Amino acid sequence: DWDQLQRDLRSIDGQQYGAYKRLLGRYDHAGPSFALSVDHVQGDAYAAPSRVRAVMPLAQTGFPSGYLQSEIRRVALCDYVTRTAASIIRDKHLDRNVGGGNGGWSSPKGGAFNINAPGQEVLPRTSAIVSGDETIELRFTVALPAAGRTVLGQQANQILAINLVELIKNTLLHGNLDEKKLALHISSVENQHHLRQQLSANNLIAFVANGSILPRASGASATPMLDNSVVPFQSPPELSVTLTQADGVAVSGMGIPKGITLLTGGGFHGKSTLLEALELGVYDHIPTDGRERIVTDPSAVKIRAEDGRPVTGADISPFISTLPGGKDPKRFSTDDASGSTSMAANIQEALEAGSTSLLIDEDSSATNLLVRDARMQALIQNEPITPLVSKVRALYAQHGVSTVMVVGGLGDWLSVADTVIAMDYYVPRLITSQVEDVLRQFPSDVAQDAQYGSVPQRAVQVQVPGEISPYTASRSFINIKPAVRNPVADPAQAPQGIDLQGLDQLVEVGQARMIAATVQRFGRATEGKPVDLKSLLATLEEEVNLDQDMPATLSGGELVAVRKYEVAAALSRLRGLRVA
Template sequence: MNDLDALAALLTSLDGHGYRAYKRIEGAWSGPGFTLLVDHVQPDPFATPTRLRVRLPHATHGLPADLWANRPRRVGFLNHLLRVFQRALQSCPGVGSGRSCVFFVDAGGAEVLERAAACAGPDYLELRFRVGLPAKGRTVLGRAAARLLTQVLPQAVEVLRAPNLDEAEARRWANLTEDHARLQDRLTELGLVAFVRDGSVLPRKSGVSSEPLADAVPFESPPELRVTLDTLHHGPVTGMGLPEGVTVITGGGFHGKTTLLEALELGVYPHAPGDGREWVVTRENAVKVKSEDGRAVTGVYLTPFIHDLPRGASTDAFSTPDASGSTSLAAAIMEALELGADTLLLDEDTSATNLLVRDARMQRLVRRETITPLIDRVRELHQRLGVSTVLVTGGSGDYLDVADRVLLLEHYRARDATAAARAVAQELPTGRAVGDPAHPLAVRPRVPLPEGLDPRRGHREKIQARSVNELLYGPETVDLRGLDQLVDPSQVRAIGHLIARIHHRAGRDTLRALLEQLEAELDERGLIALAPLPELARPRRFEVGATLNRLRRLRVETV
């Protein structure tokens, strides 16, 4: 194996050549205590940057192995390592055109996700990233490239070694993600759907920011819902334990009820230290659902919510390229149940009112109704299927009749208003008729078919995450704005490659079975087995299935 001196000499000799001469540096290069692997060189300075890896044998970096002893610890530790490495690379001098001399490290944001950009193997740590090799136009700047890869990069690698890395901070990340996983595992046995520690800072600076609001009111649990849970590394933690069943979160406008729901929906992920939501822990199978006018729905069993359509059209395997608000919300609920959701999260602001509730006046006026609203199913969801519901509402008072508990947000402080809500419900009856729904609440699995799942556009596979809200898959652009629990474009990219895997297996197993098989493979082989890309972050099966469900070319068979 050649060393970095040989790489520097080669790069210097390439100075002034055409850009494709950079292909000669592909391969492995030995550095001081690490190996640089140049996997794929970009064809021109404006193309996707060059893909590299840095591999540090455990014998040379000196970091203790307990930092990555299990999956949760490994995810936290490697996220920290990526962020340290990313900061160290910011000193790279910028010269040339296009993306010259720019390093790209997929280090993530507030949520701590399993990433293809880093791995801890039996023998080494490995970081995967990209760099724009320097050029003037399409002419190689070989001396600048030599400085970039044989001086700047090795200096950054040095921060990953035990004498230079803040081990206490690395351990803080590993301990926090392990405790999040431990609490998440314990929620079911404790009969809780979520936990919010006292002192958590839930508000963000803005609706598009992940930074905590500096002067936010820290969360304080209502005494009636206060629980203390043991952790592995942080001792006992006290906060609100949200029980299973039907929970209504209410309050006046701008008092924090949606902020609490948003924290709960992202509590399925661990968060970076200092985020403020580190101790918001939600069941891993909790799914946020909402209305999405215009989305495609394919072969979904909607009859528990939508039925008896004019002209006798069936909703047992309902399809439409242009769903209404109520139809899309009903589909989102049934699709989540199909994939194994045990908790539904809803906000009335993003939910079709007619699928949430029909009041007494509309019941009296409209006799031929094709919708069974959620209010008539929500208790059945819990009692028959074991699925809890958390609903934010400021105007649907009828839900006070069916709620197991009511949280009232006033000036960003939560209090248990269950007793008061029941008194109001008894004093002011709604008069709405409550009967047994005519159609059974059940889930009908679907088998995706290979047609419609081909990722090719023309003769080439096309999978591109344009943002966290949009996936280009083959000839189709998939709108993902309705998936509030997607937090990173690298998750979207991974979803595209997972759907491509489903394409090759479609037609045999149900969607849930296929997704569970893929989850097991990711557990065993890691994200890098999907594609040799550093920009992949692990999604949940719910977001993979939800993306597939939004493909307009999707074809399914109902079991």
């Protein structure tokens, strides 16, 4: 029990740091009742911090049972609890830094709590988990305090036996939370989820509610632009649809129909901002975000050119008929793809993973994969590339895959669009009929392929060439430590790892950690034997159950749910993937 914890901490005061290991185990606190589980104790003061969990019976929390009624409500509740803990921890640390008072929790000798702090998206995370109808648990790290190499038992007691209890009381007890904010958080998330589920039945791939705030505070920030100059979103009348939220409230906005949609307009008029909002509409957002009523087909994938990426056995034959050096475009492999081949591979891999909507911005594309104008067709006879503009209709007709494309300068795309939206000083207008006039005035025959070609289905061998640890992942890179270190420095041996920079729909480092854990798990589970990539990904369908099959070393709170599309994209970028 708690006295035991305090006795243990007193007894190790002044001992070697390693004596902290004695804390491993479980301590029960009474009033409020919860169990503290010390799962991992750091080896020294400079090592990665210790991992602890507080597990409280739901009956003790006082959360209304309605908040636990559905999976999505539980996700929202846990997300809120994590945010509350993160903000308490941040404020307490700031207290010390600004005031130097006694209210702060951090000390230069250690003692800092840390919890994986969420951004603008509401996601299932391992930082807070409801198990069955029994318990809710909060997972975080704590740096155990030391003077040099010795244990500071008194401080540790303050941190673990006193501050931690305060943190738990203010995070897990319903009576201590801001009930209005919590209720809004849960209903907002449930409403978004509900809106997203209505898309397909309404023949839509996205919905942007009127009044949404799309632009961000800056290029480096995910928080909303708060200036007076911001123009709230307003649907063109012709595309206006009204959907019903989970709480019964009707909400109107712009529906983007299935098929081929162009977002066009002058430079700097808000095209990319709208596309970026659609990219992240696969996730739910916090109520103050401005994008909390923008929802997108949950399988939508942003496609971009990504020269330099590795490609393994990808079938890029719909776009590229022949490759120099007799390489087979049905099984294209390279360590260093070009703009067009990387973009072709990105499209094909998204389809392989099951995406039904592609989101593309001309700004981040390889032009030669998007179009080839009449003059270039006349000039270059043996061009092996069939551009997307010639395939995009067949892609929709044969495979039901929609495309939203931001176009500034490529007029050929006008001839293949079902819907053309022009952004005009941040205001969208439907201009499909003006487009018809323009097409009559400036006819151009864009060759159309009736056949899209094959959608790949690879059997892959997941071989991780070394040790992969979720704890060394960053938002843009997963490190892989080589199994055998080459004693002779070999400049050809670039740092091993999976480059995630091209994945615009990853929003948190915890998702990169989740991918790292998943790739590692796939490697172990398949033992390098060939498996159908699709069925491997199907094992992720239950992605909300984050803890399933997780190795014990991952009992921390650092993982965040990720879609199978990002996992597939990461696997495809693994140098060491083999295709049977």
